[in-house]
Amino acid sequence: MEYFLELFFGGLTRGSIYALIALGYTMVYGIIELINFAHGEIYMIGAFTGLIVAGVLGALGFPGSAILVFAIVAAVIYSAAYGFTIEKIAYRPLRGAARLSPLISAIGMSIFLQNYVMLAQTSDFLPFPSLLPELGFVKHFKGILGSSDFIIIVTTIVVCVALTLFIKYTKMGKAMRATAQNRTMAQLVGVSVDTVISVTFIIGSSLAAVGGVLIASHIGQINYYIGFIAGLKAFTAAVLGGIGSIPGAMLGGLVLGLTEAFATGYVSSDYEDVFAFALLVLILIFRPSGIMGKEKIQKV
Amino acid sequence: MRGKLSFVLMAFALMGLLLAGCGGEDKKEAEAPAKKLILGVAGAHSGDLASYGLPTVNAAKLVAADINAKGGVLGMQVEVVAQDDQCKPEMATNAATKLMSDDVKIVLGHICSGATKAALEIYRDGKIVCMSPSATNPPLTQSGDYPNFFRTIASDDAQAMLEVEFAKKLGLKKLAVIHDKGDYGKGFAVFCKQFLEADSGMEVVLFEGVTPGAVDYSAVVQKIKNSGADGVIYGGYHPEASKIVTTMRKKGVEIPFLSDDGVKDDTFIKVAGEYAEGVYATGPRDISANPLYAVAEEAHKKEFGSDPGAFFFQAYAASQALLNAVEKAGGTDYDKVVEALRTQYVETPLGKIKFDERGDAEGVGFSVYQVKNGQYVELK
Numbered sequence: 001m002e003y004f005l006e007l008f009f010g011g012l013t014r015g016s017i018y019a020l021i022a023l024g025y026t027m028v029y030g031i032i033e034l035i036n037f038a039h040g041e042i043y044m045i046g047a048f049t050g051l052i053v054a055g056v057l058g059a060l061g062f063p064g065s066a067i068l069v070f071a072i073v074a075a076v077i078y079s080a081a082y083g084f085t086i087e088k089i090a091y092r093p094l095r096g097a098a099r100l101s102p103l104i105s106a107i108g109m110s111i112f113l114q115n116y117v118m119l120a121q122t123s124d125f126l127p128f129p130s131l132l133p134e135l136g137f138v139k140h141f142k143g144i145l146g147s148s149d150f151i152i153i154v155t156t157i158v159v160c161v162a163l164t165l166f167i168k169y170t171k172m173g174k175a176m177r178a179t180a181q182n183r184t185m186a187q188l189v190g191v192s193v194d195t196v197i198s199v200t201f202i203i204g205s206s207l208a209a210v211g212g213v214l215i216a217s218h219i220g221q222i223n224y225y226i227g228f229i230a231g232l233k234a235f236t237a238a239v240l241g242g243i244g245s246i247p248g249a250m251l252g253g254l255v256l257g258l259t260e261a262f263a264t265g266y267v268s269s270d271y272e273d274v275f276a277f278a279l280l281v282l283i284l285i286f287r288p289s290g291i292m293g294k295e296k297i298q299k300v
Numbered sequence: 301m302r303g304k305l306s307f308v309l310m311a312f313a314l315m316g317l318l319l320a321g322c323g324g325e326d327k328k329e330a331e332a333p334a335k336k337l338i339l340g341v342a343g344a345h346s347g348d349l350a351s352y353g354l355p356t357v358n359a360a361k362l363v364a365a366d367i368n369a370k371g372g373v374l375g376m377q378v379e380v381v382a383q384d385d386q387c388k389p390e391m392a393t394n395a396a397t398k399l400m401s402d403d404v405k406i407v408l409g410h411i412c413s414g415a416t417k418a419a420l421e422i423y424r425d426g427k428i429v430c431m432s433p434s435a436t437n438p439p440l441t442q443s444g445d446y447p448n449f450f451r452t453i454a455s456d457d458a459q460a461m462l463e464v465e466f467a468k469k470l471g472l473k474k475l476a477v478i479h480d481k482g483d484y485g486k487g488f489a490v491f492c493k494q495f496l497e498a499d500s501g502m503e504v505v506l507f508e509g510v511t512p513g514a515v516d517y518s519a520v521v522q523k524i525k526n527s528g529a530d531g532v533i534y535g536g537y538h539p540e541a542s543k544i545v546t547t548m549r550k551k552g553v554e555i556p557f558l559s560d561d562g563v564k565d566d567t568f569i570k571v572a573g574e575y576a577e578g579v580y581a582t583g584p585r586d587i588s589a590n591p592l593y594a595v596a597e598e599a600h601k602k603e604f605g606s607d608p609g610a611f612f613f614q615a616y617a618a619s620q621a622l623l624n625a626v627e628k629a630g631g632t633d634y635d636k637v638v639e640a641l642r643t644q645y646v647e648t649p650l651g652k653i654k655f656d657e658r659g660d661a662e663g664v665g666f667s668v669y670q671v672k673n674g675q676y677v678e679l680k
Contacts (some may be wrong), residue, residue, distance in 0.1 A: 010518035264519035270509040
């Protein structure tokens with residue numbers, strides 16, 4: 001039973017990590033039906049910004065919790081700026097083009113950013129300081145659930161709930177839903193579609209940055225390539241849960257994380273990815289639009 | 301009719317051009333009776349594993365500069381031509397093809413075993429001698445498939461044997477053997493498993509491969525914990541090793557962690573920080589007492605202003621061995637160079653070496669190291 005719980009919480013943490021990144025994919029897809037492949041790189045840039053800020057503040061002798069807050073704030077601002085700019089440069093000019101063009105542009109952006117960080121920073125792995133505080137009450141679960149696991153799981157849940165409320169009850173959220181349903185109609189009734197899309201990218205990138213700092217701090221190391229695999233898995237989670245749906249991203253992340261953890265724990269870690277992707281195929285066969293995805297009626 | 305005629309004429313004209321092209325090249329080859337000797341250097345010069353590949357380029361440059369200052373090899377100036385393969389097999393074959401088309405006869409490289417294996421077929425068919433400072437996959441020499449291959453590092457099974465002997469010395473009985481599913485890591489892990497199973501006092505309680513680059517390894521660490529292992533042997537490279545060790549220690553799993561040469565890298569200590577303390581890793585024997593070692597190190601500091609990196613001395617020795625063999629063979633004739641490598645001793649930072657029938661350097665080997673106060677220290 002203890003072993004089961006250990007695996008369960010391990011999988012939950014990993015799933016939350018996927019979910020936090022998957023939210024960005026799913027939001028952008030929901031609004032403009034574009035798979036933003038550069039999203040994983042935004043996550044990586046967030047982590048790097050966090051590392052640089054933490055390094056500077058650490059050298060200046062700031063206390064641990066202040067470093068964490070500043071690192072996250074800096075990472076959010078910097079990554080949001082990147083997300084905003086990427087959309088302006090790489091996607092906006094292609095908005096009227098065939099669907100494949102922005103997709104290729106996104107892949108190009110992803111490769112560009114990876115190589116840019118590799119050249120500007122380093123190709124080596126870098127140690128990331130553990131910024132997350134040790135929570136007292138988590139000690140009772142020693143070995144089953146660590147402080148950083150707990151913080152990541154809670155953050156993901158809070159972010160997910162907040163985002164759902166934001167979309168449901170604010171004016172901007174309403175505009176987002178309208179844009180997602182029908183861009184032309186939204187424009188006709190006075191929604192500034194460009195602003196809505198920019199805001200979507202800014203929110204998605206900010207979440208990725210928060211994820212980047214938390215996860216890097218949890219794992220303890222980063223390099224320019226971390227965004228690729230994390231992005232790929234998060235994208236899988238988004239598709240699994242139903243791309244375009246925010247609770248779906250959360251659910252998809254958790255299902256993927258737990259499947260991987262249990263596959264490793266009870267079968268073999270050699271088959272971790274086999275199980276994860278077999279599950280994806282199965283779900284897509286029976287529910288082509290994902291667990292929470294809405295069946296879409298083809299517009300004529 | 302006229303159209304057809306002009307087509308035929310044009311075809312002839314084109315063929316003529318092609319022939320002229322061929323003729324021109326023939327002439328050029330004949331004209332240049334190799335005034336310079338090209339030493340190809342292939343390996344990871346960018347990407348994740350660049351820290352393993354770049355020191356080899358430096359070593360080759362230093363040896364070349366040294367020999368050129370003394371008048372070169374048989375009067376030929378040595379030129380170093382580097383080809384990047386990022387440790388990826390598909391890029392290694394490109395690099396090999398490029399070197400072959402540049403008419404390179406001796407190649408120092410590649411760095412990773414998988415990439416080396418991919419490139420070797422091309423070198424074998426092109427009669428190019430290839431010598432790796434770091435590819436330790438045993439079949440590269442033991443299979444006998446690649447008579448053109450040599451190396452200045454001992455193979456993985458030598459390393460695995462030492463690792464298992466050492467585990468026994470530590471009194472470990474139940475071992476979890478983990479690897480990264482790669483040619484190098486899995487090869488090493490499989491040998492460890494074989495040696496462990498052959499020993500009646502020890503058993504393998506867990507044998508698993510992890511996916512390199514995965515977000516975290518907490519599930520596999522739980523599994524190690526649950527298996528009741530009293531020690532972990534890891535086959536692979538430092539990025540995953542540092543993640544696994546960090547996760548183990550954070551979860552309070554304090555059993556010894558033994559690994560291989562891919563982990564005996566300062567980046568591992570830098571990244572894993574305090575969690576690296578006490579980790580064992582096998583690596584090439586400490587050869588710093590050798591006077592030529594100091595010469596090579598000094599040359600590196602003077603030229604590049606830093607301490608040499610991974611496999612630098614193996615690469616230095618390999619460069620010397622290759623160039624020495626060309627000198628002794630009186631040219632770059634494949635059979636003669638191979639013969640010279642097998643019979644002629646050469647003084648290198650690794651000691652006085654020559655190569656056996658299979659292509660392994662005689663008299664090079666491994667030691668066990670442990671991280672103590674943020675540094676790898678050789679255990680004697």
